[in-house]
Amino acid sequence: MESFFDWVHNNHAIIYIVILSIFLGIEVIGRVPSVLHTPLMSGANAIHGVVIIGAIIVMGRVDPDNYIALIIGFLAVILGTLNVVGGFMVTDRMLEMFKKKK
Amino acid sequence: MGLSLLSFIYLVGSVTFILGLKMLSHPDTARKGNLVAAAGMTLAIIGTIFLYEENGERLHNHLWIFGGLLIGSITGWIAAKKVKMTAMPEMVSLFNGMGGACAALISINEYGHLVGRDAAQGTLLTILLGLIIGSVSFAGSIIAWGKLNGRIKDFAFKGQQIGNIILLLLTLAAAAYLLFNLNNDNYWLFYIIFVAALVYGVMFVLPIGGADMPVVISLLNSFTGVAAACGGFLYNNQVMLTGGILVGAAGTLLTMLMCKAMNRSLTNVLIGSFGGSSAAAAGTKG
Numbered sequence: 393m394e395s396f397f398d399w400v401h402n403n404h405a406i407i408y409i410v411i412l413s414i415f416l417g418i419e420v421i422g423r424v425p426s427v428l429h430t431p432l433m434s435g436a437n438a439i440h441g442v443v444i445i446g447a448i449i450v451m452g453r454v455d456p457d458n459y460i461a462l463i464i465g466f467l468a469v470i471l472g473t474l475n476v477v478g479g480f481m482v483t484d485r486m487l488e489m490f491k492k493k494k
Numbered sequence: 495m496g497l498s499l500l501s502f503i504y505l506v507g508s509v510t511f512i513l514g515l516k517m518l519s520h521p522d523t524a525r526k527g528n529l530v531a532a533a534g535m536t537l538a539i540i541g542t543i544f545l546y547e548e549n550g551e552r553l554h555n556h557l558w559i560f561g562g563l564l565i566g567s568i569t570g571w572i573a574a575k576k577v578k579m580t581a582m583p584e585m586v587s588l589f590n591g592m593g594g595a596c597a598a599l600i601s602i603n604e605y606g607h608l609v610g611r612d613a614a615q616g617t618l619l620t621i622l623l624g625l626i627i628g629s630v631s632f633a634g635s636i637i638a639w640g641k642l643n644g645r646i647k648d649f650a651f652k653g654q655q656i657g658n659i660i661l662l663l664l665t666l667a668a669a670a671y672l673l674f675n676l677n678n679d680n681y682w683l684f685y686i687i688f689v690a691a692l693v694y695g696v697m698f699v700l701p702i703g704g705a706d707m708p709v710v711i712s713l714l715n716s717f718t719g720v721a722a723a724c725g726g727f728l729y730n731n732q733v734m735l736t737g738g739i740l741v742g743a744a745g746t747l748l749t750m751l752m753c754k755a756m757n758r759s760l761t762n763v764l765i766g767s768f769g770g771s772s773a774a775a776a777g778t779k780g
Contacts, residue, residue, distance in 0.1 A: 413736050417743025424519035426755045433712045434586045435518045435528050439511050440718045442737035445542045446600045446725035452553025466562050468599035473566025475593035480532040481574035487525040
């Protein structure tokens with residue numbers, strides 16, 4: 393039990409971020425009208441593309457002669473970029489369509 | 495100077511994500527909100543490439559990084575431009591799967607560095623979580639994509655729900671075992687967990703009716719958010735953490751709102767196809 397409290401104490405900043413972000417994530421989209429469900433899903437999809445930053449860090453730390461790790465990291469960067477670029481562009485195209493209807 | 499500037503950039507990035515989500519949930523500001531989040535993301539990516547350092551060491555392999563960014567951008571750009579308006583949801587699913595795969599690959603690479611060294615349990619835990627959630631999200635999204643464009647048919651057999659639960663429990667048990675007993679003799683268990691998570695992702699989405707796919711994609715979307723947040727824990731990276739958790743929480747709420755709009759409950763969607771209820775009927779049509 394004591395080790396659990398120690399863990400909380402040592403990581404309190406991150407734990408605060410997580411808990412507050414959960415509440416924030418729920419509050420911030422709380423009143424979304426149902427026509428915007430799909431674009432919002434798509435926008436959120438683009439935002440979790442932030443995982444690309446992890447891929448860049450992995451890639452940037454690999455030894456230049458460790459080919460397996462290089463290839464895996466390279467793939468991760470490509471896939472992450474696809475998620476970010478494709479995600480934001482698809483969302484933009486969806487929302488563009490909304491404008492035209494009006 | 496470099497690292498403190500990067501921290502500030504990450505702070506700006508996190509704020510743009512929050513603002514972006516907020517603006518995306520109002521019809522008038524939605525398009526601008528998307529651009530705001532995209533700008534924050536670009537800033538965070540560029541900042542990471544040039545400013546990130548660990549123990550005074552900058553990132554290297556810039557050629558590989560830019561190569562990957564270029565290939566990904568061009569492919570993503572073309573795919574997003576060419577897709578038909580009616581095929582948008584399946585495109586979102588495909589991109590979501592890419593994000594999940596990215597998280598899983600990060601875990602695989604980090605695990606490779608870990609074997610043979612003394613690993614902190616917290617690090618191993620985040621690596622395993624990122625692997626499992628990312629793989630489930632990847633495999634599930636690919637199946638959802640295939641279902642929406644009609645390449646994959648519904649597939650259900652008796653006892654599938656129970657089989658799925660057993661598979662999930664076994665995967666988690668193997669992960670828990672590895673967490674406490676990692677050594678040079680059982681490091682391969684990691685790759686078994688990887689495959690099992692992929693299989694679980696496939697089996698999880700396969701029986702769900704085609705008409706319910708948007709809800710499932712939204713759920714998988716929030717999974718990928720959590721997988722990204724695991725990366726944030728791993729690197730102590732605030733922008734990944736806030737971005738991932740925000741999407742995880744907002745995505746979960748959005749999933750429930752979508753169910754509500756369809757007058758269904760989430761459990762009904764996830765196991766509905768089995769009872770031969772309206773879900774199965776809708777599924778065969780979709």
